[in-house]
Amino acid sequence: MEPTADGLLSRAAHELGSKADELTAGVERCLQQELPELWEYPDVMASQNIAEHVDAVLVGLEHIAESGEIQLPDGDVERSRRLARHGKPVSTALRAYRLAQGVILDSLLEELPRLTNDPELLSAATRKLITLSTEYVDRTSEQGVTAFQEERDRRLRWQLSVVNEASMRIGTTLHIARTAQELVDLAIEQFADMVTVDLLESVLHGGDTPAADPLVLRRIAQRSAVDGSPELTITPQQLHTCPAGCPSGRALATGQPSRHRLDASHLPDGSGPAADPNVTPGDQGIDSKIVVPLHARDTTLGVAEFFRHRRPELFDDADLLFVQDIAARAAAAIDNALRYTHARATALTLQHSLLLRHAPRQSAVEVAYRYLPAGSDAGVGGDWYDVIPLSGARVALVVGDVAGHGIRAAATMGRLRTAVRTLADIDLPPDELLTHLDDVVLRLSAEASAEAPTQARAEAPTEAPTAASAEPSAEASIEASTDPDAENDGDVGATCLYAVYDPVSRRCTLARAGHVPPVVVRQDGKAELLDLPPGPPLGLGGLPFESREFELPEGSLIALYTDGLIEARDHDVDAGLTALRHALVQSAPSPETVCDSVLDALLPAKPDDDIALLVARTRALGADQVATWDVEADPSVVARVRADVSRQLSTWGLEGLDFTAALVVSELVTNAIRYGRSPIRLRLIHDYTLLCEVSDASGTTPHLRRARASDEGGRGLLLVAQFAEQWGTRHARHGKTVWAELNESAAFPEVGLVEDM
Known part of the structure; x- marks a missing residue:
């Protein structure tokens, strides 16, 4: 029988079969030298994986006459998917195929001359071998590229879905810790096994990023997928410092994110170059982590760290970019929450400094008062109350509400309270006082309208926005939707109720400007809503106000309040008024007790609006x-x-x-x-x-x-x-x-x- 090229290749493959381990080792040495990065991932590149390809080639060549083509290893498709999950380029796998092909091909070509001296047969077998090996590499590469692209596309779709979910789940409130916890919870559910978020203590107090060393951080949020594995050594709200050279310290100093593979040289067991404050010393459970500084408005707010100790995949460069995108969105939301918190604290301080602190000495009424800021994200409002002694032993009781929230509303409230006190000093009747106060509000509106165009011109961009910048960023969108002082820059609106009680005549004269009417509890124990002409809200101009006089026997209780007390999402105004009258009737005689009882009965845990309450029990001069x-x-x-x-x-x-x-x-x-x-x-x-x-x-x-x-x-x-x-x-x-x-x-x-x- 005449020898053939297929038969020669089959004999050569059979001879090399006994040396398969040596051939596998040769391929492994070549790949480790040329592609060391692949060996970071044992699930993609290992001796067993190489041996599968070597066996497939040798077995295929040995039985070539039967099959006509070499069968591909079954696990190669999954390894291509893992390569995509690790974020490595597909070109790395293709080069690995070519390098391995060269080593195996050289070994077979060396074996052929030992089996025959026929030059024509050697030439035919060589051509056949090159054709078969090229087809094998092409089919392997095509199959690997297809699997790689499918996995990469799936991973990109997943990343986009997570980023989209982050935009909806992170920043739902203006609470700093809750916003940070939203980032932590999302990361634990999607891609991390442990997450911590630390903010600079100086930033929490309204300062810029400090240059002092060591940096002081406060743990704002944290979570581990499995409690106690690894153990978190820092508790929420605990202060701690960054050890010199630790990853979080470098991230805060440089502003750059980083990825770390935590082996024996990096774990915080005392042998590594920098201790990590997040985990227990000597813990060998962490595999890798990503450290991302939280930046917003050119300010470093803090740092977030993402760990993996249960998931098989280590963090890669693609994960670093993906996590950085989510952290940037979270940083914008945290910055907005910080700005809101600082603005709210400033507005509260301003408002409390402008409100009545101690009731003035007077004998007409016994008074008690309360102010409660809104518990929602609306911000501090412009509610106020006042007790003003007047001549003739009389007293003026005032409650008002400025439209809007934030520092501007609080400042406007202070100006109106001062105006009311000034007008009260000249002893104007209530209706005339509200008329003059209406003029004050009109002037404030004119000033605000005149300032708005100037501020708009000053803040306008000097260059037209490009197509790329026409769409607002996520940070800008969050800021615009939750800016605590983002009010209309034009009109200033307010309501007010002004009452004057005379203890000699025991009569009370009242007028209101769009404000809710007061409730009076007389000696018979019945609570009634005083029938006052409503009057227009302050700031409309040109409309009259009307006073009405009522007799209030000694011991009568009168409650003045803002609409936040009776309006809520779970009930209408009528239900709120009914509850208020019931609470006033059921309360003890002391105005202080009345205030507490009313608030306990009517207020939810987090009121939707600011509340001002002024309760007075009338006295009489005999x-x-x-x-x-x-x-x-x-x-x-x-x-x-x-x-x-x-x-x-x-x-x-x-x-x-x-x-x-x-x-x-x-x-x-x-x-x-x-x-x-x-x-x-x-x-x-x-x-x-x-x-x-x-x-x-x-x-x-x-x-x-x-x-x-x-x-x-x-x-x-x-x-x-x-x-x-x-x-x-x-x-x-x-x-x-x-x-x-x-x-x-x-x-x-x-x-x-x-x-x-």
Whole structure:
């Protein structure tokens, strides 16, 4: 039988079969020398994998006459998929195939001359061998590339889905720790076995990234897929420092992410170059980790570390880019939460500094008040309350609400509260006060509208955005949607309720500007909503406000509040008002207890809006504390008035104020007789101080003036101003009242200080 090329190749393969181990070792040496990176992954490249290919080639050549082609190893497709999962390029596998082909082909070509000296047969067998080996490598490469691309595409789709999921799951709130925990939970579910997030302590307190060494970090969030394996040595909210040269310290210093394979030389057992504060010393369970600094707005916020100790795949370069993308989104959300937290703290500090801290001394009402900021992400609002002592032992009770949230709303609230106090000092009736306050809000709106275009021009980009930058970034989108001070830059809106209670007449005059009406609980125990004209909200302009007067017997309870108390997502306003009335009726008499009971009954754990609550229990000044005289418009009655005042002071035990009160009353009554109109009335009120009031029907306001040396008069009001602790004028619908407040510390002024009237 004539020998053939197929037969010669079969004999050569059979001869090499006994040397398969040597051939495998030769291929392995070649690949380790040329492609050392493949040997990092035993599931892709190992001696057994090479032996499978060597056996496949030799067996295929030995039985070539039967099959006509060499069968590929069954596990090669899965190894190509693993190569894709490790993020290695497919060209690495293709080169490995060619290198292995060269080693095996050389061995077969060396074996052929030993089996025959026929040059034609050797040439035919060589051509056949090259053809078969090339076909084998081509089919292996094609199969491997197909599997690699399928796995790579699957991995890319998975990464895109995880990134998309991250954009929806991370940053759902403006809570710093919760946002960091959302990043941790997502990573544990998708690609990591343990995750930690640490923020710089200086950043948490509003500072920039410090240059000091060592850096102080606070553990914000952490989680391990299996509790206790490996053990987390740092607890949440615990402070710790970065050891010199540790991966997290380098990431914070350089701003660059890094990937680490943790073997015996890197594990924190004392033998490695840098200790890792996250795991127990000597723990051999961690295989690899990724360290990513958290950056936002050119500021380093902290660092996130992702570990693998249960998953078979080590982190690779593709994982590094993928994790970096997710960490960047998380950093934007954490930065937004930090900015919101700092802005909220600033607004709260500003608001508390502007709100009433201690109730002023007055005897008209017993008061208690509460302010609660919103528990949601809306931010601090512009709710406020106030208690303002007025002349005649009266008191003004105020509650208001500025539209919007943030520092701007708190600042606007402070300006309006100051305006209300200023208007209250001139003793305007409630409806007139709200009219003037409406003008103030209109001016504030005009100022805000004028500032808005200037700020927009200052913040506008100097160059037109390119097509690539036309779409907002994820960071910018998060910022725009949750900026705690992102309010309309134009109109300023507010509501207000202003009430004046007189303990002498036991009557309360109220007016409201778009505000919720107060609730009153009278002595019969029934709670009613006062029927007040609604009035327009402040800032509309040109619309009237109307006052209404109610009698409030001594011991009545009146509650002023903002709409956040009665409005909530789980019930409407009517249900809130019903609950408020019930809580007021069921409460104990003390206003402090009433406030606590109302808040406990109506408020959820996290209110949707700011809440201001002011509760007052009315008091009354009895007839034994008030003395009134009608005065004739005749200068001769002044002496009799002084005598009446002296007797009344003696009855009250205020003999020490006899001279001062007689002098002040004389001046006030004399001015009313000379410059006012009848009827004239004198009233003394014995409260914490002595209040002297003289009323007449004239609307002319008295004022201090400088009298010349030759003038015989013009110094009366100046004497009143010197003797009285304070004095002033208030106007009524008809006429006016000039009042002065005296106490026992009043002393006769020095002559040199007397100015003309």
